[in-house]
Amino acid sequence: MTVGELGEFGVVARIAARLPQGAAVLLGPGDDAAMVSAPDGRVVVSTDLLIEGRHFRRHWSSGYDVGRKAAAQNLADVAAMGAVPTSIVVGLGMPADLPLTWLDGLTDGFREECALVGASVAGGDVTRCDLVVIGVTALGDLQGRAPVTRAAARPGHVVAVAGRLGYSAAGLALLEAGRATGGEQAEREPRWGDVVAGHRRPSPPYACGPEAARLGASAMLDVSDGLLQDLGHVAAASGVRVELDPGALPVAEPVAAAAKELGADPLDWVLTGGEDHALAATFPPDVRLPASWQVVGRVVEGEGVGVTGRETGPGGWDHFR
Amino acid sequence: MTVGELGEFGVVARIAARLPQGAAVLLGPGDDAAMVSAPDGRVVVSTDLLIEGRHFRRHWSSGYDVGRKAAAQNLADVAAMGAVPTSIVVGLGMPADLPLTWLDGLTDGFREECALVGASVAGGDVTRCDLVVIGVTALGDLQGRAPVTRAAARPGHVVAVAGRLGYSAAGLALLEAGRATGGEQAEREPRWGDVVAGHRRPSPPYACGPEAARLGASAMLDVSDGLLQDLGHVAAASGVRVELDPGALPVAEPVAAAAKELGADPLDWVLTGGEDHALAATFPPDVRLPASWQVVGRVVEGEGVGVTGRETGPGGWDHFR
Numbered sequence: 253m254t255v256g257e258l259g260e261f262g263v264v265a266r267i268a269a270r271l272p273q274g275a276a277v278l279l280g281p282g283d284d285a286a287m288v289s290a291p292d293g294r295v296v297v298s299t300d301l302l303i304e305g306r307h308f309r310r311h312w313s314s315g316y317d318v319g320r321k322a323a324a325q326n327l328a329d330v331a332a333m334g335a336v337p338t339s340i341v342v343g344l345g346m347p348a349d350l351p352l353t354w355l356d357g358l359t360d361g362f363r364e365e366c367a368l369v370g371a372s373v374a375g376g377d378v379t380r381c382d383l384v385v386i387g388v389t390a391l392g393d394l395q396g397r398a399p400v401t402r403a404a405a406r407p408g409h410v411v412a413v414a415g416r417l418g419y420s421a422a423g424l425a426l427l428e429a430g431r432a433t434g435g436e437q438a439e440r441e442p443r444w445g446d447v448v449a450g451h452r453r454p455s456p457p458y459a460c461g462p463e464a465a466r467l468g469a470s471a472m473l474d475v476s477d478g479l480l481q482d483l484g485h486v487a488a489a490s491g492v493r494v495e496l497d498p499g500a501l502p503v504a505e506p507v508a509a510a511a512k513e514l515g516a517d518p519l520d521w522v523l524t525g526g527e528d529h530a531l532a533a534t535f536p537p538d539v540r541l542p543a544s545w546q547v548v549g550r551v552v553e554g555e556g557v558g559v560t561g562r563e564t565g566p567g568g569w570d571h572f573r
Numbered sequence: 574m575t576v577g578e579l580g581e582f583g584v585v586a587r588i589a590a591r592l593p594q595g596a597a598v599l600l601g602p603g604d605d606a607a608m609v610s611a612p613d614g615r616v617v618v619s620t621d622l623l624i625e626g627r628h629f630r631r632h633w634s635s636g637y638d639v640g641r642k643a644a645a646q647n648l649a650d651v652a653a654m655g656a657v658p659t660s661i662v663v664g665l666g667m668p669a670d671l672p673l674t675w676l677d678g679l680t681d682g683f684r685e686e687c688a689l690v691g692a693s694v695a696g697g698d699v700t701r702c703d704l705v706v707i708g709v710t711a712l713g714d715l716q717g718r719a720p721v722t723r724a725a726a727r728p729g730h731v732v733a734v735a736g737r738l739g740y741s742a743a744g745l746a747l748l749e750a751g752r753a754t755g756g757e758q759a760e761r762e763p764r765w766g767d768v769v770a771g772h773r774r775p776s777p778p779y780a781c782g783p784e785a786a787r788l789g790a791s792a793m794l795d796v797s798d799g800l801l802q803d804l805g806h807v808a809a810a811s812g813v814r815v816e817l818d819p820g821a822l823p824v825a826e827p828v829a830a831a832a833k834e835l836g837a838d839p840l841d842w843v844l845t846g847g848e849d850h851a852l853a854a855t856f857p858p859d860v861r862l863p864a865s866w867q868v869v870g871r872v873v874e875g876e877g878v879g880v881t882g883r884e885t886g887p888g889g890w891d892h893f894r
Contacts, residue, residue: 278615282810283722284653284794285619285713290611294599297695298606299710301664303702332605343622343664343708374618381624387664387708389620392606401604473605489603 255355256348256380263346263355263378270359274372276338276393286375288339288391296392296399298329304384312427315354317452318386319361321527325476326390327369328456328529332474334400334465335392337458339374340366342388345381358386361453369458397465405471405490405534411549412541414464414531415457417479417502418518419450421525422510427451429514446506456529460544464533467541472533478524483532483557490534493554496523498562500548523559576676577669577701584667584676584699591680595693597659597714607696609660609712617713617720619650625705633748636675638773639707640682642848646797647711648690649777649850653795655721655786656713658779660695661687663709666702679707682774690779718786726792726811726855732870733862735785735852736778738800738823739839740771742846743831748772750835767827777850781865785854788862793854799845804853804878811855814875817844819883821869844880 255263264281273280279287288295300322302308308318323340330337342362346355366372371390405411423444426432432444456474464472471486479501483494503518511518534551535541576584585602594601600608609616621643623629629639644661651658663683667676687693692711726732744765747753753765777795785793792807800822804815824839832839855872856862 279720279722283720284650285617285656285711285720287654287715287720288616288618290614290616293611293614295609295611295616295712296606297609297660297662297710297712299662299664299696299708300698301666301700301702301706301708303666303700303706306701329605333608335606339618341618341620341710343620343710345622345624345706375620377621379622379624380627381622381704381706383702383704385622385624385666385702385706385708387620387622387706387710389618389662389664389708389710390606391616391618394608399600399604399606399608401600 253352254348255346255350255352258352260378267359270356271363271373273374274370277372277374281375286341288374291393292396294394296330296333296335296394297389298326299387299389300326302386313452315357316361319358320365320453322386322388323362323365324454324456325529326388327365327371327458328474330390330392331456331458331461332472332531333392334397334462334472335394336462337369337371337390337392339371340388340390341374342376342386344376344378345383345385346378347382348380350384400465400469400472402471402473402486402489405486405492405551407492407551407553408537409470409534409551410537410547411494411496411532411534411551412545412547414460414545416450416455416504416528417475417530418504418507418521418525418528419447420454420527421521422507423447423451425514425516426510431513444510447510450528454527454529457531457544460531463544464531467535467539469533469535472531475526475528475530475532477526479532480523480557486534487555487557493552494549494557495552496549496557496559498559502546574673575669576667576671576673579673581699588680591677592684592694594695595691598693598695602696607662609695612714613717615715617651617654617656617715618710619647620708620710621647623707634773636678637682640679641686641774643707643709644683644686645775645777646850647709648686648692648779649795651711651713652777652779652782653793653852654713655718655783655793656715657783658690658692658711658713660692661709661711662695663697663707665697665699666704666706667699668703669701671705721786721790721793723792723794723807723810726807726813726872728813728872728874729858730791730855730872731858731868732815732817732853732855732872733866733868735781735866737771737776737825737849738796738851739825739828739842739846739849740768741775741848742842743828744768744772746835746837747831752834765831768831771849775848775850778852778865781852784865785852788856788860790854790856793852796847796849796851796853798847800853801844801878807855808876808878814873815870815878816873817870817878817880819880823867
């Protein structure tokens with residue numbers, strides 16, 4: 253059965269039935285607007301659009317994968333401010349012939365990714381579109397803390413990362429080269445399961461965002477367009493230079509293996525691969541970092557981002573080029 | 574020049590430069606997330622997707638019109654809860670060949686519609702898409718009041734509307750029949766300017782939302798899919814029947830004139846035309862309504878929505894049919 257056969261109000265009811273609300277949602281789906289708790293009198297808000305064919309392909313990613321990914325990239329933005337996500341709202345454009353099984357998977361993906369951080373889906377909107385288009389807006393609570401922006405990195409601070417780097421880029425490269433398959437069976441492939449799964453569904457280190465804020469991070473962001481490019485935003489906003497130590501950058505074994513298979517340099521994926529939604533932050537030098545944060549460089553006077561011993565271009569992802 | 578020629582970061586900078594932030598925006602565009610004031614510890618949130626070819630056509634509506642409309646429909650949802658909008662965030666999918674003049678108009682439309690209610694654009698996301706796709710999420714503040722949902726209309730309450738009904742449907746019918754032209758010159762046509770402008774840009778009666786809440790409205794929503802269908806949601810959520818008095822329904826002169834031109838029944842547009850984003854509410858019978866609210870019917874025991882003396886079907890708009 254398809255979404256067109258079920259009709260708009262049936263689709264809305266079907267989605268809502270799969271989405272229990274958490275305690276922060278004071279009024280859930282079914283009215284003109286939802287109402288969400290904002291305990292400290294401020295709300296952190298981030299929005300992203302995901303477009304079929306550009307951010308995901310239905311033959312490589314299930315509805316469930318896409319739901320996880322769509323929620324994850326916005327929840328990671330909230331965490332990157334040092335906030336705890338409370339809820340998401342979702343605008344969903346779908347072709348009439350979209351199978352309900354795909355929609356159910358998508359809905360379950362939203363629910364389960366939100367559940368990782370104690371958030372839930374507070375509301376949304378459905379409409380018809382020739383492509384699957386997903387607009388996710390995430391809300392979060394700073395628990396009384398100041399937001400960690402990109403603008404307060406200072407020379408002498410250390411640069412550290414939490415979470416995975418290069419997995420999504422490695423998985424995409426294997427899929428594009430035909431060395432790995434997409435769809436449901438991909439994660440059962442023993443060799444490439446980790447990186448293909450990493451492309452289909454990022455695993456942002458959500459708790460590390462508020463953790464970094466409590467530790468006194470001076471700047472933070474989530475790595476969505478590649479470490480080099482994203483740290484370039486920190487450098488520009490803070491008026492500093494970021495110098496990365498290539499020997500300190502984490503090259504995970506599955507990423508190294510994929511690079512070997514394709515004759516690629518794994519450090520390229522670590523430096524320029526987006527969509528893993530790791531967190532990158534700067535900290536004053538006296539902060540004792542827990543194991544979740546790995547020091548990969550330092551903040552110096554100057555501008556831009558460098559990798560000691562390597563030539564680097566901007567190397568990230570421009571959505572219009 | 575096009576958005577593709579300018580590139581993602583140039584586009585983001587160009588948009589941000591046209592968008593001053595209001596006092597409720599504590600941290601505006603340029604970081605992972607924005608931060609917005611939520612003074613009473615709760616935030617009202619509503620999201621909608623607008624898809625080119627489905628919700629607007631570029632040859633009938635300018636970028637400015639689309640920006641006004643996209644903001645308006647979400648701000649109206651917030652007002653329909655009895656809240657005062659504080660901000661919107663916008664996800665924007667655009668083809669690379671989209672002219673910057675169109676984007677500038679869109680941005681100006683967001684800004685100016687938000688300014689009508691003292692809100693502003695707090696943040697957003699841009700990406701490439703073959704169609705123009707706009708995801709707007711609006712946030713609002715209840716100023717300490719309870720939200721006005723759809724669920725507390727009671728038999729004996731009156732039904733009232735604020736704002737325009739039938740304008741958008743009349744304008745669309747004229748455009749579809751080729752009796753009026755779209756584009757920039759449409760509003761200079763003396764005969765059909767009001768209804769064509771009403772289709773291109775709704776004029777929701779924003780202040781009437783918080784006003785109704787202060788007056789003690791028992792239920793409220795914005796009319797986005799047609800008065801009959803939308804009041805059906807109040808009837809269903811409240812477990813009541815809504816009985817409309819056709820003689821009391823407002824048929825504005827421009828709507829009547831358009832109906833005469835096309836041999837249509839203007840009451841059909843008033844009852845089933847969506848997208849004007851009027852507000853409809855129910856009030857206890859002892860509430861003295863100001864002139865902004867016009868009584869059009871009453872709440873009785875039963876279910877569904879009736880128009881005294883007329884046969885009515887559901888008559889609204891299903892996005893998948």
